[in-house]
Amino acid sequence: MALLSVTDLSVSIGRLKPLDGISFDIGKGEIVGMVGESGSGKSLTAMSVMGLLPLIGGKMTSGSIRFDGIDLATLPEPRYRALRGRRIALISQNPMTSLDPIIRIGAQIDQVGILHLGLSDAAAKARSIDIMRQLRIPEAATVHGNYPHQLSGGMKQRVVIAMALAADPELMIADEPTTALDVTIQAQIIQIVVDLVRERGLSLMLITHDMGVVAQACDKVVVLYAGRVAERNGIDAIFGEPQHPYTRELIRCIPRHDQLRGSLTGIPGAVPSVMDYPSGCRFHPRCADALDICAGAIPALEQKAAGFAACHAAINAAGKVSAHG
Amino acid sequence: MADEAQAQLPSDNLVAVRDLTREYKSSGGLFSTARSMRAVNKVSLDVPRGKVTGVVGESGCGKSTLARLVLRLIEPTAGRVLFNGADLASLAPAQLRKLRCSMQMVFQDPYSAIDPRYTIRRALLEPFEVQGVALGKGEQEDRLIALISKVGLSPRMIESYPHQLSGGQKQRVGIARALALSPSFLVLDEPTASLDVSIQAQIIGLLEALKQDLGLTYLFISHDLSLVRYFCDRIVVMYLGRVVEILPGARAEARHHYARTLMDSHFVPDPKHRKAVTLLVGEIPSPFNLPPGCAFAERCPAASPLCQRERPLLSEHATGHLVACHHPA
Numbered sequence: 001m002a003l004l005s006v007t008d009l010s011v012s013i014g015r016l017k018p019l020d021g022i023s024f025d026i027g028k029g030e031i032v033g034m035v036g037e038s039g040s041g042k043s044l045t046a047m048s049v050m051g052l053l054p055l056i057g058g059k060m061t062s063g064s065i066r067f068d069g070i071d072l073a074t075l076p077e078p079r080y081r082a083l084r085g086r087r088i089a090l091i092s093q094n095p096m097t098s099l100d101p102i103i104r105i106g107a108q109i110d111q112v113g114i115l116h117l118g119l120s121d122a123a124a125k126a127r128s129i130d131i132m133r134q135l136r137i138p139e140a141a142t143v144h145g146n147y148p149h150q151l152s153g154g155m156k157q158r159v160v161i162a163m164a165l166a167a168d169p170e171l172m173i174a175d176e177p178t179t180a181l182d183v184t185i186q187a188q189i190i191q192i193v194v195d196l197v198r199e200r201g202l203s204l205m206l207i208t209h210d211m212g213v214v215a216q217a218c219d220k221v222v223v224l225y226a227g228r229v230a231e232r233n234g235i236d237a238i239f240g241e242p243q244h245p246y247t248r249e250l251i252r253c254i255p256r257h258d259q260l261r262g263s264l265t266g267i268p269g270a271v272p273s274v275m276d277y278p279s280g281c282r283f284h285p286r287c288a289d290a291l292d293i294c295a296g297a298i299p300a301l302e303q304k305a306a307g308f309a310a311c312h313a314a315i316n317a318a319g320k321v322s323a324h325g
Numbered sequence: 326m327a328d329e330a331q332a333q334l335p336s337d338n339l340v341a342v343r344d345l346t347r348e349y350k351s352s353g354g355l356f357s358t359a360r361s362m363r364a365v366n367k368v369s370l371d372v373p374r375g376k377v378t379g380v381v382g383e384s385g386c387g388k389s390t391l392a393r394l395v396l397r398l399i400e401p402t403a404g405r406v407l408f409n410g411a412d413l414a415s416l417a418p419a420q421l422r423k424l425r426c427s428m429q430m431v432f433q434d435p436y437s438a439i440d441p442r443y444t445i446r447r448a449l450l451e452p453f454e455v456q457g458v459a460l461g462k463g464e465q466e467d468r469l470i471a472l473i474s475k476v477g478l479s480p481r482m483i484e485s486y487p488h489q490l491s492g493g494q495k496q497r498v499g500i501a502r503a504l505a506l507s508p509s510f511l512v513l514d515e516p517t518a519s520l521d522v523s524i525q526a527q528i529i530g531l532l533e534a535l536k537q538d539l540g541l542t543y544l545f546i547s548h549d550l551s552l553v554r555y556f557c558d559r560i561v562v563m564y565l566g567r568v569v570e571i572l573p574g575a576r577a578e579a580r581h582h583y584a585r586t587l588m589d590s591h592f593v594p595d596p597k598h599r600k601a602v603t604l605l606v607g608e609i610p611s612p613f614n615l616p617p618g619c620a621f622a623e624r625c626p627a628a629s630p631l632c633q634r635e636r637p638l639l640s641e642h643a644t645g646h647l648v649a650c651h652h653p654a
């Protein structure tokens with residue numbers, strides 16, 4: 001059984017319907033990538049799982065979210081609080097939203113162990129320093145006594161990750177954890193987190209727009225487009241035999257150094273806005289394969305080859321790529 | 326001076342930069358003394374005509390400062406910029422203003438270049454006004470339609486306001502503005518960094534087509550290493566204000582240890598070729614307090630006592646391949 005099962009999740013915020021029928025699973029020990037253009041609903045999916053929608057005035061209008069058999073959608077807030085940050089931890093894009101600027105770093109990490117695991121002050125501190133070392137924070141014992149402003153952005157993000165790990169969670173959700181950082185630092189943090197997650201057998205939902213990170217780190221991928229799942233598939237299929245035209249085009253948008261000059265063209269048109277999502281298949285105005293029915297009928301997410309795709313044209317994308325090129 | 330510059334300036338270089346330096350001082354606070362740092366430190370490089378020269382490096386290493394110095398949007402503390410062999414510093418204001426038409430910049434944030442209260446029409450006419458180019462009514466209309474079509478937008482958009490456009494469309498307007506005065510040289514400072522991948526690829530495709538059609542030369546600044554490898558003919562790697570390596574081609578192997586780490590830091594979009602990223606120790610030194618030797622010594626796996634002591638100079642290791650390292654890989 002999957003550790004996390006999201007089924008037919010729809011969310012509304014006021015009159016907007018930013019998520020529409022999202023379904024996916026994360027198994028124990030799996031790293032699942034969630035990709036999509038800005039506004040496609042990645043962060044809202046994460047917030048739904050964390051039970052944080054009320055904070056932004058959003059609510060689930062359909063679907064279920066089950067974590068280890070627990071129905072999160074109907075879970076009363078006090079019980080949710082015991083789960084959040086303990087069994088499910090969130091790492092957000094901006095480390096400063098998770099750190100208190102006036103409290104020493106060490107105290108903030110220790111607090112997690114004291115609160116969630118019932119450790120003594122001394123035991124929590126030893127454990128924090130150990131986790132900081134595992135995240136390769138140099139001079140961890142010294143940094144433990146520092147304030148957030150004394151650290152670089154990359155180090156701050158490592159501290160946030162240490163806080164997430166300190167509760168010994170089963171599922172981590174990392175929402176673009178390194179987007180604000182430099183490439184070398186980004187690569188290092190992703191590498192360290194993925195190694196640790198694998199070593200401890202944790203499950204990770206990795207939200208990113210970097211297909212390189214996905215290719216290197218993930219077992220499975222959920223591709224979102226305009227608030228719906230376009231495709232769900234194993235990592236090799238996503239890159240080798242994408243089933244949805246959007247996935248296929250997304251992969252063609254990644255520049256490769258051995259690629260012919262002038263062959264990078266992007267996907268025509270613009271990313272649609274939640275204020276006016278297109279009818280039928282929301283990708284239809286940009287899709288080269290669009291059929292007559294695409295503008296009118298919403299394609300259901302159905303099994304295609306080894307994965308799932310929401311597309312009226314049952315295409316073999318691998319064949320399609322060669323036909324285009 | 327001019328002769329020496331000519332001698333080291335093969336005619337196929339549209340722009341040449343020599344020992345360019347820009348110093349910034351932090352004003353001393355109550356308890357600290359004023360300190361100074363060099364955002365760009367004795368940078369020399371050539372920008373070959375008709376080619377794309379890439380500049381990469383971490384945040385704060387001086388890429389944008391270099392871009393602004395090259396276009397003389399800011400004054401250098403020392404050093405020279407030669408455009409078509411002419412030293413920008415030696416030009417009379419009128420000459421410099423004329424030359425500015427030939428050198429334009431495209432910014433990362435398309436919003437920053439366009440006043441939100443201006444229609445696209447006004448945004449596109451502004452460069453002509455600034456340069457004092459008077460256009461007749463009919464000519465104005467023709468120019469605008471030609472410009473906006475060139476960047477793949479519909480002429481119907483001319484009366485739109487920026488908030489009515491998507492990020493990609495705004496960046497197209499930014500490019501159209503830069504093209505208004507028919508430049509030969511464009512400095513592109515992370516032009517796609519704030520765009521989605523599918524739109525980034527559109528814009529790169531557009532820049533490629535424009536370069537072909539108009540015979541442009543680009544200086545292209547980016548964080549995205551796979552993009553730089555795809556798009557650039559040469560790659561300049563900067564670290565803390567200095568050039569540490571110039572790669573003669575997109576496929577050339579880096580030899581400076583920082584440049585190698587940087588080039589290694591990109592995750593290859595291929596799940597069949599998984600490869601661990603080399604982990605570094607240490608942190609980037611403060612630009613206000615640089616070590617005497619190689620600025621990368623503290624983080625470099627190959628550092629020796631010599632590296633701590635003496636700063637390595639940029640020297641040619643193969644044709645067009647310059648490296649500043651005591652122990653190149």
Ligand SMILES: Nc1ncnc2c1ncn2[C@@H]1O[C@H](COP(=O)(O)OP(=O)(O)OP(=O)(O)O)[C@@H](O)[C@H]1O
Nearest residue numbers: 349350364382383384385386387388389390391612
């Ligand atoms: N006007 C200024 N006054 C003082 N310091 C400045 C000024 N402009 C830039 N700097 C400093 O110069 C250094 C280089 O800045 P620059 O903007 O060129 O970096 P960059 O390589 O473009 O970085 P990024 O990748 O973040 O855009 C930085 O340390 C920056 O803080």
Ligand SMILES: Nc1ncnc2c1ncn2[C@@H]1O[C@H](COP(=O)(O)OP(=O)(O)O)[C@@H](O)[C@H]1O
Nearest residue numbers: 013018037038039040041042043044045056274
């Ligand atoms: N607090 C909010 N209020 C209103 N709309 C929101 C809010 N948060 C997100 N949205 C909208 O929901 C959609 C999905 O957003 P998000 O999940 O943040 O996208 P992503 O993380 O994929 O970029 C977007 O159209 C966004 O504008």
Ligand code: SF4
Nearest residue numbers: 281284287294311312
């Ligand atoms: S349903 Fe139609 S428009 Fe949508 S992706 Fe498939 S072919 Fe394209």
Ligand code: SF4
Nearest residue numbers: 619622625632650651
């Ligand atoms: S000069 Fe020395 S410290 Fe600097 S990159 Fe080369 S080997 Fe490393």
Ligand SMILES: [Mg+2]
Nearest residue numbers: 042043044175
């Ligand atoms: Mg987001």
Ligand SMILES: [Mg+2]
Nearest residue numbers: 388389390514
């Ligand atoms: Mg910059």
